[in-house]
Amino acid sequence: MSTLNRQIHLVSRPQGEPSTANFALVEAPVEALADGEVLVRNHYLSLDPYMRGRMNESKSYAQPQPLNEVMIGGTVGEVVESRNEHFKVGDKVVGMGGWQEYQRVNASQRGVLQKVDTTHIPLSAYLGAVGMPGVTAWYGLTQIIAPKAGETVVVSAASGAVGGAVGQLAKARGCRVVGLAGGPAKCEAVVNELGFDACIDYKAHPDLRSLSKALKDACPDGVDGYFENVGGMILDAVMLRANAFSRIAFCGMIAGYNGEPIPMANPALILVNRMKLEGFIVSEHMQLWPEALKELGTMVATGKFKYRETVAQGLESAPEAFLGLLKGKNFGKQLVKLV
Incomplete structure (x- = not known):
């Protein structure tokens, strides 16, 4: 009797804001393993x-998510059957298993599955602090913003998995770190738990003038580096406070994920302040992952890196949890627990 695998497929492209109707829960038997799998x-x-970007058919840095196939996504799990000499039953692994309970993998392909050590680092952390979000934070901060001790670094979506990591890595380098997050509870945790120097509740500042003043108060010496996850008015407000030769690392522009226009109010400031603006995709810099993961893993294992996880229960909860993530309902890394 074969094992039954439950999967979430993308079955339609969203028109504007996505909904649970774009997804479907599908069951399929797990086929017998071939050699090497x-x-x-x-x-x-x-x-x-x-x-969210992969759900669209439009041109992006990666191929669109195909319809009627398992939704893309990073996973951590345990090898339960092996016909590959490099992996044994019980090994803990990280990969791109997608939104499904079981993953059948040709483990002979280099890099598709990595063994991880859970002695000092929890398995779930390999999807967050010691995974792609952590490396994303590390790359944008160290390779683009490249802050010096004493400089001021601002981080949007500061309570998210990436933003929280940026702030702690910047603090470890002697920076003043100011976050932006939605709501007083998130801002309080960003300061008290994650160790930021200040956090601005953007929801309390609905216009550019108000938000810019809040940034001026929190960044009396201006802004030297900015890690961008949001775009829109928050970017405009930061640019008004940016110092000469400031650097902005563009990681995400969630303000425009549903097709909304996100014009820049004062592009002339790029020239006036001789600013460096650079977008990046962390998967294009694999040669630096070992260095990043070493620092992140050491910080987590020694308790110097704090992180939160928002955990939804069961595969069927994934679509709703994903829609909540896009609206900022999560705190820290959004996960779905399958076991």
Whole structure:
């Protein structure tokens, strides 16, 4: 009797804001393994903002998510069957298993499955602090913003998995760190738990003038580096406070994920302040992942890196949890627990 695998498929392209109707729960038997393959029981599924862009058919840095196939996504789990000499039953692994309970993988392909050590680092952390979000934060901060001790770094979506990591990595480098987050509870945690120097509740500042004044108060010496996850009015407000030779790392522009226009109010400031603006995709810089993961793993294992997880229960909860992520309902890394 074969194992039954439950999967979430993308069955339609969203027109504007996505909904649960774009997804479907599908059941399929797990086929017998061929030589070189392993079967992984996924324990956690990662939900990330980049998935929204993949749902569209329009041109982007990656191919669109195909319809009527398993939705893309990072996973951590345990090998439950193996016909590959490099993996044994019980190995804990990280990969791109997608929104499904089981993943059948040709583990002979280099890089598709990585063994991880859970002695000092929890398995779920390999999807967040010691995974793609952590490396994203590390790359944007160290390679683009490249802050010096004493400089001021601002981070939008500061309570998210990436934003929280940026702030702590910047603090470790001697910076003043100011976050932006939605709501007083998130802002309080960003300061008290994650160690930021200040956090601005953008929901309390509905216009550019108000938000700019809040940034001026929180950044009396101006802004030297900005890690961008949002775009829109928040970017405009930061640019008004940016110092000469400031650097902006563009990681995400969630303000425009549903097709909304996100014009820049004062592009002339780029020239006036001789600013460096650079977008990046972390998967294009694999050569730096080992260095990033070493620092992140050490910080997590020694308790110097704090992180939160928002965990939805069961595969069927993934679509709703994903829609909540896009609206900022999560705090820290959004996961789906499958086991």
